[in-house]
Amino acid sequence: MKVAIFASGTELTRGELVNSNAAWLSERVTELGGEVIEHVAVDDDLERIQVALRRLSTEVDAIISTGGLGPTTDDLTTEAIAGVLGVPCFRDENTLDRMRARFAKFNRVMSPSNEKQADFPQGSAIILNEIGTAPGYRVLLNRATLFVFPGVPREMKPMFEQSFASSMAIQRTSTQLHLRTFGLPESAIGDRLAGLEAENPGVTIGYRAHFPEVEVKVFARADSEASALTLATKVAERVHERLAPHVYGGKADTLPKVLLREMQSAGKTLAIAESCTGGLVGHLLTHVPGSSKVLLADVVAYSNEAKTLFLGVPSELIAAHGAVSEPVACAMARGVREKTGATVGLAITGVAGPDGGSEEKPVGTVFLAVSTSEGEHCERRMFPWHRDFIQTIAAHAGLWKVRASLSQ
C-alpha cells in the first residue's frame, strides 16, 4: 500500500513550524505495513492544494492530509477537496451540535466562522475529534483514499489511530518491535547485527539515532500479523543477545524511567552530586512522574566552595587533585550519599567546555563515580563533542553507571 503524507499551512512553508506530523505519520504507516513514498507541504493557497492533491491521488493508494481545517479564511483544505471532487459541501448538524456543546462547556461563544468546520465534501465519512473542535473525514479521490485530519498533533494522532490505523489493522500482516540501546554507536550496532536480515527473510532492521541513544527497530512481514509477531520476537531476541548489555528497554521506555523503576522495586534510593552536567541528571529523573520515591536530592555543586559546603569534599583534596579528578568525584558521590542517607550516590564532574580544558584534562573529560555502602567506583571517560553533547552523554552515562551498579 503506497501512501503520501500531505500538509497545508503557510506556517510550514515559512518555517515557523517543523512538520513533525509527517515523521510521526510516516513511522506509524511504516509500522502498519504501508509504504510512504512522498511528503508534500504547500502554503495556504487553494490552487496549490488542489494541484498537489490531484497529482497524489493518481500516484498512491492513500493520502493522509493534516492542517487547514481551522475556522479562519486561511483554512482551505475542505474547499480545495470539494473543488477537486467537483462536489458541493454538506453541513453536518450533528457536528454543529457537538461544536456548540464544546464551546458551551468552555464558556466560550461559538463564532459564525466556526460553522464552516461542520462542512464536509459530499461523499465523505466523518472522523470524530474527541479532543478539539474540527472533525476529520475520509473520502475517495481518484484511486486514493484521502484521510483529512487537523494539524494539531494531539488531536490528529488519536484520529489517525481510530480511522487509518484500525482500517489497516484488518489486513495487517506485519509488525514492528523497538529496542532501546545505550552505549554503542550506530555503526557498531550495524556491525553486530550484520547478517540478521539475510538469515530472516521478511525482516527489516532499522535504526533511529537520538543522541546519545540508538533505537533498533525490527520490522517483520509474514502471512499474518501473528506470524509476523513471532518472527519479529525471534529476531528481537537475537538483537538482544548480540547487543547485550546495551539494550535497556522497549518503545515506551527511557533510561531514567527504567532506572527509577528498577531502583524502586529494589527498594533503593538515589542522591546525586553534579558539576559539569549542571542539573541535567536531576532534570532527566524528575521529568518522570513519581521520581520522588527514589530521588532524595541532587546537589549541583558548580563552584569548589559548594562542593565543600554541601558535599563535605575537603578543600585540600580539590587543591591537590583539581575539581575534575577521580578523588573528588569519589568524595562527591560518597558525600551526597552519606549526607542524605541514600542507598546509592552518583557524582559527575568534568570539563564541558568550551573553556577550562587542559592538556592533561581536555574538554570532554568526565569522571563518573558511584558510591554505595560497599565503597566508591569511579571511571574516567572522554566524550569528544561540544558542550551540549558532553553534558547530555555524561548525564546518561551517569545513569547507566548507577544501573550497572544495581546488578553487582
Place this chain on the structure above:
Amino acid sequence: MKVAIFASGTELTRGELVNSNAAWLSERVTELGGEVIEHVAVDDDLERIQVALRRLSTEVDAIISTGGLGPTTDDLTTEAIAGVLGVPCFRDENTLDRMRARFAKFNRVMSPSNEKQADFPQGSAIILNEIGTAPGYRVLLNRATLFVFPGVPREMKPMFEQSFASSMAIQRTSTQLHLRTFGLPESAIGDRLAGLEAENPGVTIGYRAHFPEVEVKVFARADSEASALTLATKVAERVHERLAPHVYGGKADTLPKVLLREMQSAGKTLAIAESCTGGLVGHLLTHVPGSSKVLLADVVAYSNEAKTLFLGVPSELIAAHGAVSEPVACAMARGVREKTGATVGLAITGVAGPDGGSEEKPVGTVFLAVSTSEGEHCERRMFPWHRDFIQTIAAHAGLWKVRASLSQ
C-alpha cells in the same frame, strides 16, 4: 522569487528522521525575501526523485535539495539530476584531492565508494563543504536554479549561506527582526499588536510559539534592504513598547543567556534551590558556556529532609505549612543564598503532578521566591498544564523573577 524545498531519503519517508532542514531553510528563505511554496520529500527512488525535480523545476525559480549525496548505493541525487538534465557527470580532481586529504587527517582510508562524491552533473558549479565530505553544487534545471546540499544540518547550513543566501543578498529588498518574549500568550500578543501591519505597509508580523515563549518576527519589504531595515526597526520599537516588559532579547538570545549576562555585568551571583523543577533551572543555566561565573550552586532538595539538611529549612516550618508554601519557598531561597554567599537566591517549590495535588494546592501550584540582602519576595502561581509544561514554565518564570529583581 518562488522557492521549493526538496529532500530525498527513506529515513524521512519512514519517519526515522524529522525533516527539520525544510523548516530551517524555509525560515531563512523567507527572511531573505523569497517565498517558499512547497516542501517535497521522497524516498530513495531514482524515478521518484526525477519526477519530483522535473515537476518543481517548471513551477519555481529555485529548488533547494538536501540529502542523497552520501557514498552508498542509496544516495541517488546526483545520478537523478544528471538523468533529468540528460548530461553525463564529470569527476572533479580537486574535490577528490580534498576528500583524500580529509580522510588522511582523520587517519581513515577512503573507500572506492566515496569517489562518487566527487562526481557532478555537467554544467554545475561546485559549492564547497568545509565541514563534511560531500560538496554541493548549483545547476540550472528548466527555469529553476537547483541548489544541492548534503542532508547533515551543520554541513548544509553554512553551504546554504555561502551560496543561496549570498546570491540573494545582492538583490535583497527585505529584512526580518526577531523579538523574544516571555509571559504573554500568543493571543494577547496578537491583540496588543493589532493594527501595526495596517499602519505600516510592507510589514508582516509573524509569531513562533515555542513553549513557554513566543517569538515575534517583524518582516519588512521596501525599495532597498536599508530602507527595509529602517522600517523593520521602527516597527520593532513599537512592538517593544506595546509588549513591554515582556520582550527580553533578539534572535540569538535565550532567557538564561540574557539573565546570566545581566547578572555578570552587574557583578551578581546566583544560588538556586529547586524542588518541583528538579534540576531544570540549573540545566537551563549551565547549558550556557561560562555560566559558572554567575551560578554558584543549585540544590535540588526533592525530599523534605534535603530541604532541612542542605538549605536549613526548619522541619517545623515544613510541618506547619507544607513543603509547597510561601514560608518554605522563602526559607529555601534565603537558605541557599546565605549558605553559598550568593547575591541572589531563587527557590521554586510546587506540585508538578500528576499526583500530589490537593483542593487547596492543586497540580500546577508553584511558589517562586527570590532572596536578596533586602529580604525575600515570594509569589504564588498557577500553571494549568501537565507535568512537563509545569516544570518548563515554572523554571522560566523563576529565571524571569530573578531578572525582575535585578532592576528593583
